[in-house]
Amino acid sequence: MPILKLTKRAVDAIGPVEKPTVFYDSELTGFCLKVLPSGAKRWCVEYRSGAGGRSVGKTRMVLGSTSAMTPDQARASAKTTLGAVALGQDPARKRSTERAMPTFAEFGERYLSEEAEAKLKPRTVVNYRIYLHKHAAPLLGTRKLDALDSADVSKMHRKIGKTTPMTANRVVEFVGSVYRYAAVCGLVAKGHNPATHVQAFREQRRERFLSSAELGRLGDAIREAETVGIPWSVDKDQPNAKHIPKNGRTKIGPHVAAALRLLILTGARLREILELRWEYVDLQRGLLLLPDSKTGQKAIILNAPALDILRKIPKVDCYVITSDITGQPRHDLNKPWKLVSTRSGLEGVRIHDLRHTHASYGAGAGFGLPIIGKLLGHSQPATTARYAHLDNDPLRRASDQIAKALAVAMGDDAVIGEALNTHNE
The missing domain is CATH 1.10.443.10 (Intergrase catalytic core)
Incomplete structure (x- = not known):
């Protein structure tokens, strides 16, 4: 177990080795250099996670190569890592988890294949694929799933909403579904959903009722x-x-x-x-x-x-x-x-x-x-209630009764009464 002060001169002086060899720093405990028979040299840090002690195995984490980091940079990185260990963290495990975390686009595809296709209607799945590939993935796709927050989703929502507000709302709903499934899969904490607090654009219901004349023209056109x-x-x-x-x-x-x-x-x-x-x-x-x-x-x-x-x-x-x-x-x-x-x-x-x-x-x-x-x-x-304003028979009867009372008060009840009878027929 060679021990020496890991300076640039000392590192450069290390010659070829027959097997992987670790050189430990004489000043900072846990800071070391791993040299491979191929000649590659990597800065590392060793620590015992959790409560520490001899009963806990050592973890060796690579910090970077000697070509990418100077000895001073590597030493500073090692101090930061060891400081995190002292606070109860496990930097190597955290890094492994971060690397395994899928991007939003990757997990979006997984959600569609594992969850949506099994539980949603085919037409809904088709729409969700459009929301992912055309809208969400180009703006959020490369980001790690656990790295997105409400600000990111809100920014996407505003950008899509400049041209298609209703589609923007549907895309946010899709993002919310992806994160709910991510929580089920244990990839994000339960309750972590960056789409939750994004306020939807106001949607004006597009309702158009054809008149008798318009239906007549439509029937002529079909024939x-x-x-x-x-x-x-x-x-x-x-x-x-x-x-x-x-x-x-x-x-x-x-x-x-x-x-x-x-x-x-x-x-x-x-x-x-x-x-x-x-x-x-x-x-x-x-x-x-x-x-x-x-x-x-x-x-x-x-x-x-x-x-x-x-x-x-x-x-x-x-x-x-x-x-x-x-x-x-x-x-x-x-x-x-x-x-x-x-x-x-x-x-x-x-x-x-x-x-x-x-x-x-x-x-x-x-x-x-x-x-x-x-x-x-x-x-x-509530879906049918949108047609309530068209149910005019009760309103017409009420209006006729009011008009009849007003006509009597005006002394025109005979003329108005005849008109009302004709109208009711």
């Missing part, structure tokens, strides 16, 4: 698209506009047209129609028996027009609405919806607004919110 086709709209300012054939038209198939009509007539969600299998359709009882949906197992009532549509759809696949790939559901209706909505002057209206329209007609007809909620498959009454 035109499935029969003669909708004329092409050519931008004459484009360089290749003159090469585009004249009088071109775009048609949609019977399955796409049926999907659009079913969305309007049933108020179903888009995925519930696009992923509808024939085995879920009970024409005799007039039901769509969905084994799974956004709110779990669900039955959708089929009214007479919806039943007529389903009876006329050609059965060419296991899915009611066919796609380009046999045995797989259609991914979306983006192109046909843009075609018919533009043709009917409904730019900016979303497919999901057809579901809102279905509910608004029910509310306007005086059906109670519990009935509308059951038809739409809402799991929470």
Whole structure:
């Protein structure tokens, strides 16, 4: 066990060794130099962790190579390490833990494969992958999981929120889910979740209800698209506009047209129609028996027009609405919806607004919110409450009673009464 004062001159004077040899410093106990037969020289520090004593084995931790650290730098690092040991810490174990700690991107992938895919709906997992790869990973991905704090997540939230506030909120929710699973796995302390205190952007619910006139134009556009086709709209300012054939038209198939009509007539969600299998359709009882949906197992009532549509759809696949790939559901209706909505002057209206329209007609007809909620498959009454302001029958009756009393007071009860009777009819 060679002992000498570890100075630059002394280190340079150490020649080749036949086996790994440790040279200990004569002034700082625990500070040493390990020399390998290859000629490599590494600064080290030795200590006994915990309570110390002869019963505790020594831990030797490498500080760095002689080419990267001077003797004075290595000695200072050794003093810092030994000071931490005196305070009850284990620097080598801490370093090992830090090196084993995954980055946010690495653990995000682990969360998706181990937790999300097993417990969440496939569509939610797809969205979570987008949140990770497109938004969170580019900003937080390389950071160690235990090194992120609320300030980091809040900064990401603000950056995404400059363009898409709603997406920013969803990404923060995803980050929160990742950290809750990290706590379960023992990688971070329970309660450590940097997404917890990030305040969400205010979201304005986008609800659009089509009027009778708008529904009429939409119906005309769907019929035109499935029969003669909708004329092409050519931008004459484009360089290749003159090469585009004249009088071109775009048609949609019977399955796409049926999907659009079913969305309007049933108020179903888009995925519930696009992923509808024939085995879920009970024409005799007039039901769509969905084994799974956004709110779990669900039955959708089929009214007479919806039943007529389903009876006329050609059965060419296991899915009611066919796609380009046999045995797989259609991914979306983006192109046909843009075609018919533009043709009917409904730019900016979303497919999901057809579901809102279905509910608004029910509310306007005086059906109670519990009935509308059951038809739409809402799991929470608060979800249906958004249509309460459209339930105008009670308000209309109240207004009529007030007007009648006012008319009597004004002496115009005969004229006003006749108008009210006509209105009620």
